Amino acid sequence: MIEIKVALVGQPNVGKSYLINSISGATLHVGNFSGVTVEKKEVEFQRNDYKLKFIDLPGTYSLHPYTPEEKVTKDFLLNEDYDLILNVVDSNQLQKNLVFSFQIADLNKPMVIAFNMYDEFSRNGGEIDTDKFYKLTNILAQNVSAKEKFGLEELFKKVIQTYEEKNTPRIYYSETVEEEITNVKRKIKKCKFDKRFVAIRLLEDDEDIYKLIHKKPWYIDLISQLRASKERIKIEFDEEDIKEIFFEERLALSKGIISQIAKRARKEKLSEKIDKILIHPILGLPIFLFVMWILFQSTFSLGAIPMDYISSVFNSFGDLIGKIFPNGIVKDSIVNGIIPAVGAVVMFLPNILILYLGINLMEQTGYMARAAYVMDGILKRFGLQGRAFIPLVSGFGCSVPAYMAARTLKNPKDRLITMLVIGFMSCGARLPIYVLLVSAFFPKHIQGNVMFAIYIGGALIGLIVAKILREVLFKGEPEPFVMELPKYRFPKLKAILFDLWIKTKMYLKKAGTFIAFASLAVWFLSSFPRAGIIKEYSLKIENAKGIEKIKLEKRIKKEILENSYLAKIGKLIEPITKPLDLGWREDVSLLAGLAAKETVVSTMAVLYGEGGKHTSKNLIEKIRKNMLFTTAVAMIIIVMFYSPCVAAMSTFYAEVPQWKWRLFYTIYPNVFAYIAAFLGVSLIKFFQ
């Protein structure tokens, strides 16, 4: 069977994913474009003895890429092997879309256009004459509605027909431009691209094409011709910027063709009406905050319910294994090492799924762009973008889904800066640490205020750090903010579920393996070496009875931890943390906190020799007696800013492929935490 490889290209919000989800009898594969965290969806299906393979390329506004996703599309169109381009167009925005269509038509590959969302367009009185469009452009086109599933089979027929006839577009610019294209074309010798395409792109100053040909022997000859041609076009059009001239050429073409093939639709007013309320200058912000409140309530309150179930399932599974296996290192490593490590991975799924469901709904309905519009003015002051709000606020719940939520930021710099400060938003797991320390060391009537100051202070410092990062690391021009506000649309359930499934798979595969290994490593460090201790105690425990036995079991736990590799590291760094008034017990607790922030409290409980309930009165008493006030403050400050848990760090590594940034991310929060804690402690000592 012959395979036709089709590149699916279109501007954002034209319903390409809808289209892919609407093909009956198709199988879907999801992967990554090599080297970047951009999803690559492929669909395969059969029609008339052909195997059709659609590759869904990221939505892009033009072949002058702006975001990394747009660059992926351009690179694919230039360098990959495919038979045909299927350009999806929103019928309701013909003019803007066709300008891009004519840009890709220059590639001179066989091409078909799908006028999508035709249902909406025709309902408002619009019509498109695709036969006439074919006569004018030599591109076969089909009116379709992916949502109502009409026109799709006809579209596939036209894809096959175009493939069989090797039918390429015929689109011509104005006379002067065409003459100069021909002049430049004549100087282009052997080249893997279509010569006309290369000529056009060179005239438009496409640097990617320059790079590809500047080593060719005929380059010098070409350059002088190119200069002369550009000069002539500039004079003829009385405009210095040739990119703009070409854009206007295509815009004129687009307008001319639309006037011949389409009957205009009445203007839809619904979106405008909804926007009157949702992005109202005064009401917009409170409405947005309310939506956010619902989103986080459901993510972290609703998400806590399945989290409890998951943890109890893993616990009872551990107990079961514990009963089956004989005592020893194998059992211990399964029950205390592997099962909790896998559990830690699955644990975050409910949070991630609910948050993503919310984000997906916001994206698909079109509200996300409005949220960015509403928040942009505030976040801009901190060098961040409107969309950064969602990942930042998610950080208060848990950094793992927050790092993943940062994907809604399309610009890589915006995304990186946002991700670098997410950790400063104190996550839910840090709450018990704050509660323990604050209730032990602060008078009752100001405890609430102290807690508030911890959370707000962390967030504010995070925003200020974002501003500093922007100024120091990404000096120069601020990132421009130009964003389409798409029409409000009803979300499609199938597309959302499918997207959630993909996110789950990606999380389990990439972050999941990281998290499992890191949790295992921390477990190993905190429970070895211990051969001697176990030998010493095992006989005693066997002979002991009742309460005595439980006491011994607690002691063995404490002794193992006190002699573990982790404790050795803690003692090793004690001199470094001395100026912060931290002893090795605090150091070990903080190090254990890298496994999960919850373990800070449980480790302190073990080390201060108080088993049982972690936040019990006893522990608070013990800590108050054994710790200095400055030690508590230093610990609070460090917990506010130092590295998040390995699960969060693993997610960051999975999302950011550059080692430079991974390294920076691993080091700078700890340095920052150290300095901040030092300042805090010194201030207190100064005033005491």
Place this chain on the structure above:
Amino acid sequence: MKLNELNIGESGIIKKIYAKEPLKSKLLSMGFARGEKIKVLKHTLAKNTFDIDINGVNVALREEEAKEIEVEKI
């Protein structure tokens, strides 16, 4: 006058785009071209961010970007 000087509900014809690359290509691809008609649908309270209609497409941009577009009020 510049685009950011228009008030809510006012329209204008684009005269020139001063923006440099890559912003310029982005604006062009959104439909901001000489001779096109635009309308300010909304802006935030402090006029930080604008919601512009251009040929039936809604585009949000900041004051900084709006300053780069010369318009003639109609």
